[in-house]
Amino acid sequence: MKIYYFSGTGNSLAVGKDIAERLNASLIPAINTVDEEVIEIEDEVVGFVFPVYAFKPPPVFQDLIKKIENIQQKYLFAVCTYGITPSHCLKYFAKKIKYSGGTLSGGFAAAMPHNVFDSNWINHNDLEKLINNWKIKLDFISDYIDNRREGKIESAFILKDLFRxxxxxxxxxxxxxxxxxxxxxxxxxxxxxxxxxxxxxxxxxxxxxxxxxxxxxxxxxxxxxxxxxxxxxxxxxxxxxxxxxxxxxxxxxxxxxxxxxxxxxxxxxxxx
Ligand SMILES: Cc1cc2nc3c(=O)[nH]c(=O)nc-3n(C[C@H](O)[C@H](O)[C@H](O)COP(=O)(O)O)c2cc1C
Ligand code: SF4
Ligand code: SF4
CATH class of the missing domain: 3.30.70.20 (Alpha-Beta Plaits)
Structure with missing residues (x-):
């Protein structure tokens, strides 16, 4: 199993590392693929872990999926980390994958500190709560992927948490x-x-x-x-x-x- 990740402040890297450890996957920085024209992956399962940027995945992932050879034969999953709301980021990503011929079988959102809005206010208790919630979700996601389940793409109403x-x-x-x-x-x-x-x-x-x-x-x-x-x-x-x-x-x-x-x-x- 391969997991491509992108991370600026470590939230997505921490999430990617947890999944990789559970599922015995190798973690690859998505940015290392920018110069590749075709990405050949032997593994059947391919994951993507990234922060939500302005309601979308970082552009590097939108390029990456276009370059994966035989994407239609892969079991694909994605986990986005977000600070306010994942909005429709994963549905958007699923659509992009579909245009490239593949299927996003699972899309999950992990709440983390917002690296702009929360950085001035986050305290130890809030952080601990977010990390504990993630660990619970990790169990579910690992089981979902292990059993090659299909069909769950999480999304949230865009304005849900905007008024904190x-x-x-x-x-x-x-x-x-x-x-x-x-x-x-x-x-x-x-x-x-x-x-x-x-x-x-x-x-x-x-x-x-x-x-x-x-x-x-x-x-x-x-x-x-x-x-x-x-x-x-x-x-x-x-x-x-x-x-x-x-x-x-x-x-x-x-x-x-x-x-x-x-x-x-x-x-x-x-x-x-
Ligand atoms: C440029 C930028 C745009 C962002 N846009 C969103 C957003 O649309 N929705 C959201 O919930 N969080 C947004 N965030 C917060 C990050 O998605 C969140 O903090 C994420 O966990 C950071 O992951 P990282 O530590 O792996 O970089 C944004 C952060 C940055 C820097
Ligand atoms: S914010 Fe821009 S300049 Fe700063 S580390 Fe990220 S990519 Fe580089
Ligand atoms: S801006 Fe900060 S990280 Fe960059 S060179 Fe100066 S001290 Fe080092």
């Missing part, structure tokens, strides 16, 4: 960023760096979009951002901010994931 106090409090802080991601995509997301930056290079090493270059020990962002916010949340100096630095978003990452697991290339080792 935390979200309302964060709206003035992130409204420009949200509008930008919905209207223009994440490519042009802007970040700024404070004087706390020590040039460690972690942001450059973990950026899944290869969108950061360290020039004279100072990070510079290019124009193909994937919007994952890894650079902001994993900076050990808390030096990265969205926009001009006027926003104040606390760093968040899933508690069981280490920064070393976020490095997709061997850049960090080369640097030390």
């Amino acid at each position: 106090t935390e979200i309302i409090r964060m709206i003035p802080v992130v409204k420009d960023m949200v509008v930008q991601v919905i209207m223009k995509g994440s490519e042009s997301l802007a970040f700024s760096v404070s004087e706390n930056c020590n040039g460690c290079g972690i942001c450059e090493c973990i950026c899944p979009g290869d969108n950061i270059r360290l020039i004279d020990n100072f990070p510079c962002w290019l124009d193909h951002c994937l919007g994952c916010l890894a650079c902001m949340h994993w900076c050990p100096q808390h030096a990265v901010n969205m926009g001009n630095g006027e926003f104040s978003i606390k760093c968040y990452h899933h508690p069981v994931i280490a920064v070393s697991e976020m490095v997709l290339k061997d850049k960090l080792n080369n640097r030390t």
Whole structure:
């Protein structure tokens, strides 16, 4: 079994690792497939684990499914992690898979901290509750996949949880960023760096979009951002901010994931 994943702040990686451990699957960063024209997979079962971005899967998955050879012969499942609502993300993904000739046999949503709206407010108890709920769901999903069941694609009404106090409090802080991601995509997301930056290079090493270059020990962002916010949340100096630095978003990452697991290339080792 192969599981392709994408993760900016570790929620989806933690979920992917749990499923992989239960079902003895290998985990592959989806971003590693971008240069492949055809993806040949021997395994019968293929999974996809990703965060919901503006109600949809990250674009890399929409490309990936088009490239899987003999997709119609695979048993496919997906798990999205979300912070407010999975909305119709999995149904959308199922439709895209259908256009590519395959069938999404199971689509599941795992509630996790929202890496924009919750990062300033999440506390230990809330986090523990979310993780415990996920572990319960993991039992169900593992059993579902083990028995090759079919037909369950979870979705939720888009506005269901939009009016939580935390979200309302964060709206003035992130409204420009949200509008930008919905209207223009994440490519042009802007970040700024404070004087706390020590040039460690972690942001450059973990950026899944290869969108950061360290020039004279100072990070510079290019124009193909994937919007994952890894650079902001994993900076050990808390030096990265969205926009001009006027926003104040606390760093968040899933508690069981280490920064070393976020490095997709061997850049960090080369640097030390
Ligand atoms: C650019 C962006 C867009 C997002 N859009 C949504 C969304 O539409 N619905 C939602 O519930 N959460 C949304 N989120 C929150 C993430 O889906 C959620 O925190 C996820 O668990 C992060 O996973 P990761 O830690 O693996 O990156 C968004 C986050 C980002 C950075
Ligand atoms: S991770 Fe933070 S401290 Fe390190 S180079 Fe990037 S911005 Fe600077
Ligand atoms: S620049 Fe930051 S937000 Fe954009 S893809 Fe890289 S790590 Fe993610």
